[in-house]
Every structure is written in C-alpha cells, then in structure tokens.
Amino acid sequence: MAAQLQHLGYEDEKLQRVMERLPCRDVQASMLLALMGEQCSYPSIFIYGHRATGKSHVIHTLLKELELPYATVSCVECVSVGLLFEQVLLSLFGSDSASLLSRSPSLSDFVRVYKQLCVQASAKQTRYIVLDRAELLRDMEANLLPAFLRLQELVEDNVTVILLSEIVWDKFRPNTGCFEPLLLHFPDYSKGELQQILSEDSHPSYSPELYSAFINILLGVFYSVCRDLRELRHLAALHFSKFVEPLEQGKESDTHKLWRNIEPHLKKAMQTVYLREVSSVQWEQQLQMEEKEAGVVRGLSAHAHVELPYYSKFLLIAAYLASYNPARTDKRFFLKHHGKIKKTNFLKKHEKTSNHLLGPKPFPLDRLLAIFYSVVDSRVAPTASVFCQISSLVTLQLLNQVGHDDQLDAPKYKCAVSLDFILTISRCVYPMLYCPLVTDWNHCQTPASAAL
C-alpha cells in the first residue's frame, strides 16, 4: 500500500507509520491522501458513515502524523458561530488571532480576519478545517454551510474544509443549491475487519493469540445483534476478565474449554447489550450475587420501580385514565348512576383504534382532579399538597405539561408513563384486586387490548 502512495511526496517512513495506525481503512486513507495536495486542493470534502467507522480517527491521524496545518472543531460545542470562528482561527493562526474578531462576529468578519491573517502568514501547505458532526451546521445560520463549502474562493487561500457526518449528503443540500463537495463514504466494518481491529487492544499479560480467540468468540455471540465497534470494545473489556478466570486459577488452558466456560455468561449479557446499564464492576458483582440467587440479570432497567406518596399514585392513575380514555366515556366509568349507553354506538369509529398506538392525549387539570376524586377511595380535601404533587410529578417527568410553562389558568397535561408502570402502582394501591380500572378500560376497548 505504501508503495502506491510514494509518488504523493510524503516520506515513506511516515506513511508507513500512518497506515499502521489505520487498520482496515487503507482505501479511504489513500483516497484522502490523493486528494490532499500541497499546492492546490479540492475546496470541500464530505465524509459520511455510521458511528464508529473511523471517520474522525482517519482524518486526525493523517493530519497529525503528516504534520499538516489543520483546525478541528466539533459543531456540538459551538453554541454560537462566534465560538466556531474563534476555534478555527485559534488553531490555524495561533493564540492572539481570535482577538481580531468582534464580539459577535458574522461570517464576513470571519472571512475578513482570515484574509488578513492569511496575508501575514501565507500558506506553504494546504490548510485543513475539519468540522465534526457537520449536520448541526444546518441548524445554524443559513449562509454558513454554503460558505464553508467554498471557503477556498472566499478567503483566497489554499484551504480545504472537511465535513464529517453520520448523515448522507442529500439531507444537507440547501434549497438554494450550493457547491457540491467531494463525497467519501466510510462503509461499516465487516466481521473480519472488526476481528482485526478489536484484536489490536490485546491484554499485556496474555498472548495476542488468546485475545484474538476471545474476540472471535465474542463476535460469534454478539455480531448478530451488535456491529458497533465501540459497543463491542466495551463488551470485550467487560467480559475478558471472566474469560481468563480459569486461566488465572490455573485450571484450563484449552480454548475450547474456555469457550464452554464463557458461553452462558455471554448469553446472559445479550439481554442487556447496548443498555450500558451499570459499570463493569457492578455488573460482575451482580452476576456473583445471581450465581447465589439464580435470577435474571438486573440492570438499570430492572430498577424501574418508583416509590411514590399514596396520593401521587392515584394522581398518576387518574392522569393515565384521562390520557387514554376519551372524555366522553368518563361519565360511564366514574359515575355510579350513569344513564344507559347503547353498546353498539358507544365508541365512535375512530376511537376503536388502540389508544395506546395513538399515544397519550392532553387533558385539562379539572378532568384530572375529577377522575382523581372518583378513583381515590377516601374523601380528600383539595389541599395545596395535592396540587404540589401534580407539579412535582411534572418535574419528575411522569406527567408532561402541554403548552406553555407559564400558563396559569387551565393548564393541560399528558401522562408520560407506560401501562406497565401504571399496573405496578395500581397493584400497590389495590392490593386485592388486579387493577379494576385498567382492566375495565381494556375490556371496553376490545380491539385495543389485542394490540397490547
């Protein structure tokens, strides 16, 4: 590979070193090297690919190892364009350059200052500006993205802007049209490539072959559900100690037996892949606990139970009922002597689709309280604490306030918890019955309950 790149004018040794650090990205790297020229280069390059496909890594390694002048900015960090300009100037022209910018600079300020600095320190090399998470540029000022794409023309300098994103270019193109950058796709790693890359962080106290064998086993289990390099690396770090446990104790050395040993462990871990629930230490502690108790793996998601004050539970149940029942049916459910309602016409056609598929509907405070008073089994005074509980349920994000926060009269809410959650708390407040209200509701919405 290095031989092909010789003509590009970089030192052999350097190139060699760079390529070693970029496993499985030879094609993309050489493509980029070919694009990066000393005298003149393409104004903008757009690099896209999924997360953890090495976009930033390749670019940074190339620029850093080849000692090229570059600025790299993450667009998440730039809450204002001013920060973006400042960071670019700082890394290209040194620490005192940013002071030339006015307090809230516009794009033309940036271009002017850039030109000014450019004259003082004229380029021997192409300068590079790398904008990470470039999709956020779309949400900033409208002229920013088109301007960066042809910054070379604007500042009359040998500069290349490299945009990195996980989104394809089609989603970027502004309505008014713009300069088309060169597109470069970083495809996902194949299984073999993942194996190669993951094997590189082998444990110093064990042989690389053993680690590679471990990675092979790990990929065998997890590749079907997870191809994210970062997640796989996390899983590798999580489970390696378990894998070598028999070795530590001096029992086993055969890979096959090690595989037998680790397999059930990894199967358990499948349940919580991607969840990143607890750190590895706690995960292992839990596993040890479970070996004694023999239960399922409990992560963050298993701790879904929330302790709530008694009336808060009822408020939440009332909110749930108000969110998922049509207001017309309240009379039937919560009034003792409601008139007779014909079953055939009871539900309108559009109401027959599952309310759970449609999501919670907003309801006014009055309705919530009316249902609350009929659901709660004792007489409750409308005290300040009851109203406080509603607002604390909103801060706990169990209820959502719809509309403006500052609305004083007739605020509207939505219930933000799931049916499972409600069932759990209903079981606490109605210990004998299996949640009469919700089952009643299910009964009346026959087509809906089928979807659950």
Next chain:
Amino acid sequence: MKATRKLPKPTQSTSSHCNNFKDGAVVKLEAETIVSPNDAHSLDGNCNSAETVKVSPPKPVQTKGCFVFKPSANKRRKTPTVEDYFTHGCEDTENSKLRFRNCQTLWEKMKADTELLQDELNRKILDSLLAFIRKSVSTFQRGTDDWASRMRAHEIPTAALVLGVNVPDHDMTFQCLSDQLQQSVTPFVVSVQATECAGQSCVCVQRSTNVNQKRVHCSLITLCNWYKTVTKVCTASGTARKKRTSVGKDMQQHPPIVVIFKDLEAFNPKVLQDFILICSRYVEQLPLMFVFGIATSPSTIQHMLPHSVSSLLGIELFQSLSCTQHLASVIDKVILTSQFPFKLNGKVLQVLVSIFLYHDFSVRNFINGLQLALLEHFHSQPLSVLCCKEAAALVHATELSHRDVERLQQLPSFMRYVEEQGPQEQVELLTSDDHVKEVCQKLLKDLCKYHKNYYPTLRCLHILTASLPKYPLGKQIRELHISCLEKNVWENDEYVSTLLEMKTSRRTKKMSQFEILRDQALEFIDSLVRSHLAPPESQPLYEVCYYSSSAVLRRHLNATPRTSIQTALSNPYHYLKNEDLRAEDGTVSNAAPDICIVYKLHLECGRLINLYDWLEAYATVVSAAEGKDPDSADFGKVDELKHARFIQAVSELEFLGFIKSTKQKTDHVSRLTWGGC
C-alpha cells in the same frame, strides 16, 4: 444590605411633605450592593482553591434609589427578636421567657440528634460514592498502564445516585457530599440545578463561572486551559512549599472536576446530551466526573440519553435508603424515646405521618412539622414550663406562680386526679398552693417513670408481634405506638386475638415444657403491657408534655387555599370579624366587600354569565346597602362609580380563577367552577 431602608410614606400635600423634612429627615441617595448569583456560586466552588486561583472581586451591580432616611439611631425601632414574637401577647413575661428557652434548648437538641442521625444514614452511601470517585481519580492519574482502565479511558465516570422522589430533601445530602469531596478529594466541585441551565451555553457558563469569571465566552477550552494552569501552579507550589497537611495525597496532582446534577429529571435532555458529548471530547485532558441525582428510577438515564451518549459514560449505581426507612429511624430516635420530655399525642402524630405517607415523602417536612408542634405547644400551653428535664422541671414546679397553680388545678387530668383522692386531700389540693406544688412534683416524677417504662414495653410488644402474618398490631412500631396512645391497647380486639392465637394449644393433652414456658412468657408480657402501656391521657399532668391540637397542625401544614378562598368570599365575617358582616347561613350581607357580592351573584348563574345582567343585579344590591329608597327612580341605577367597582370585582374573580372570558358569546363570561345555589 441595609435593613433600615424606608420608603417615603405617601403624602397628601406638599405641606405635609415639608413637615417630614422638618423632623430631620433628609433625602439621601443610597447605593445598594446586590451580589450577583454567580458570586454565590464562586464561593462554594472555590473556597479551597482560593489561594491558587485568583478570584476576581465580585462586580457589584449598582442600583440607586431615593429614600427618606432618618439619621437618629436611637429613634430607630429595635427589630423584634424571635423571643419577642414568642412572648408577645403573653400576660406573664417571665414565664413565657422561660418557656421560650425551654423550647429552644429542646429544639436544639432534637435538631442536633436528627442531623446526626441523617449523617449516619447517609454515611454509607456517601462513603461508597467517595470511594468510587477516589478510584476514578487514581485511574486517571495512573494513566494508561492498566489494561482495563485503558479500555475504558473514554468513559466519563458517572455515579447515578437514586435518592427518592422528594427532591428538596436531597439538598442536604448533596451539601454533605460536596463538603466531603472538597475536604478530601478535590476543590473543584460544582453543583448545578436544572432551573439554572435552560440552555446549553448556560451549563458551560455555569461550569466556568465557578472556576473563573473573567471570560465572556465560556467554553470548555477555556476551562481546560484554566485547569492546566491551576494544576501547574498546584504542583509548582507543592514542591516549593512543604506539603500542606490538610490537603490529601490524592489532591496533589490532578484533582478531578466533579459536576453534580442535582435533579437529573428536570434537565432538558437535549442540553444534557450536548453537554456530555462536549465533555467527552475533553476527557483526556480534564478528569471530569459526574454525579446524577435521580429522584425516580435509574431507567430515567436511558429515557433521557440515547445510546450514543450514554455509551460515553461509565455509570455506577448508588441506591440510598428508602424514605420510609429514613422516617422510621427518625421516629425511633426522636419520638420513641424518653429522652425528650416533649411528646405528641396520637392524633398529632397521625397527622404528621399521614402528610408524609400521603403527600410528600419528605423527612425534612416531617421534622419541620415536629418543630411547629413543639413551638405551638410551648407557645399555647403556659404550663409547658414544666416540660423539660426532670430535675429542672421539679425546680420549676416549686417556683410556680399563683396563676399557674390555678391553671394546674384546672387541667382535666389533674381534676380527675383530685376526684380520686380522699375528701381531706381534695380540700388541700383545691386550697393550698404549696400542697399543689408538692403533689405536682410527685406527679411529674410519676410521669417520667411512666415514660421510662412505656417505650421499652412498647418495643417488647412490637418485637413480639411484628413478625406475625398480616401484622395484626401493625408492621411499623409507629402504628403500634399510635394505637397505644389512643386507647388501652389490651382492649383492642386484635391484641386479644393475637395473644389467644399465640397461646392456642391442645388443651386436652398435657402441656409440654415449651408450652408452659411460652404461656408464662406471654402472660408476663401481657402484665407488662397492662401496667405500662396505658394511654398518656390516663396520666395526671399529661397536658404538660403532650401536644394535642391536631387541627391547628393540620391547618398550618396542609393548607387548603381553595376552601379558604371560598370561605372568605361566601362568609367574609369569618376573616374580617366585622359585626356588620355577620349573616345567616348561605347569605351575604349587602355591606360585604364588592367581590363577595359579585361572587354570591355569580353562584346563581349557569355556565355562561351575562355581564350586563350581573351588573344590574350588583347595582341593586349595592343601592340597597346605601340605604336608598327602593321606590326612588335612581334605585339600582348604574353610575360610573358602581360600574368601576363592579369591573374591579369581576376582574378580581377572574384573577382568582372563578371565571374567564369566552369566545362563545362576547358579552358573557364562563364559570370555571361547578355547583352553586
């Protein structure tokens, strides 16, 4: 800030204005310094690093105002102290001062005890949290030697601290945590609250203002550079001077920057995600660390953060004691003890416990309620001078005034006691002050003895019955305590059946040794219960120690604003105490304030109210109040004044939320409340 600042009184004419000046008043420009909230933060973030970081002096915000200022200091009224408020309106100042001091000392002790208890309860979780943070620090310092930590180098160590749903209660825990962190781990501890961080920039700014206040644009790069200089200074000064003993060893090299998110749920998820993304870019240069305060359940983290963000965190979970357990230990320490002479009766305790269980789950509120009860007791009961440690109470008993002795004689429990005595003794007790004082001392001793026996017996009974199926006498000791306070517990059906059940054996056969012993033990406990668990009402002088106004407490702690407003509007006499306003049930005197009349009239309407009809009705009522002749031509006529008063009353009603304007009919308003006449 000056407390003596006065606003000029509204004056009718210029001449009186001049008079004000003659009194020696001068108009003076007063500059006031308002400390900006950022400075307050710099105090808690920086106190330890003050010597290394140059904190720019707080920039005062100057406000200038024109105030009338009286120069003579001796004319200035003394601001009343708490004690003055306490003794205000009491006939016997000496007595009330004594009571106030009793109350204060008792409260100080209770407060210290509960704080100690809470510290203990928190210690376990805080210790493990500190250990976690220290461990993360050491991994950062050791760099990439260790394979496992190298693999996780890109994760920000995060502690998820589950604290229960009552958010205000967490303040103390977080305060404790940040104090301990600053003492032993790092000077750079920042607590952020969701309300302070509406936008992402705010989080950054918050972060940075804590450490340096000079920059306008605060970004993490600034923070990073600042951190580098600080640590450089730290190490330089560390080698130059001798190591300071107060600074721990870990603190030398790279103290971590700990960010505490006090209320994770309340944060805008977008802001939090961006913040974490930004931070993760600097994780190699800055030893950042997060603490998430979670009120609901740890799964909120998953709801708020997508995988791409949460994978940047190495989360470890810490679960605190549940608040019900917390309450149980507070009750155990403060209520179920003979250490404090002040007691709550069954109803009051029930009010406090039910507020906790039904409404807020807040231990802090429970303690505040206890404080209120204490204060009310000492304020309202003159005989509470005797409510203190036994020795002091005996001394106070000898010093009772004649008035106090009379009060003592009027206590229902004392009267009951007198009735039980022989005729000679009765006469003595009703006539001789000295004899009453003597008896009082004896009774106080008895009361103390009663308390000393009561609590151990209660615990015995609880242990005996707590493990029974279905908990016949209550699962928690407080339930048993409350039922003992209310009536003779041995007359309870549950108690009787429980004992019977435990005794049940095959009567026909000969009893085994075990059964004989068991029955003996049960009988012994039963006798203990009968002799020591009598309700306090049966004890003479119990009013001295027991606070029993549950209604007062309920009114103060569990306010009902809606009911109060309705009472005020439908029965203004209830609050205004003006005899003119006294009216029979359901009617409002026509001399009542305008808003009451308007309210009363609106109750007679349906869902939509015609404003003009309403106005007419109002004018009629007001004309009658003015004493106009009903037959005269301008009776009930709407003049400008009445119109204005009506409009004002209606808008007040609207403000209170009884009506609102409607689009259905332009000249109508709609009612927001149900019912009416």
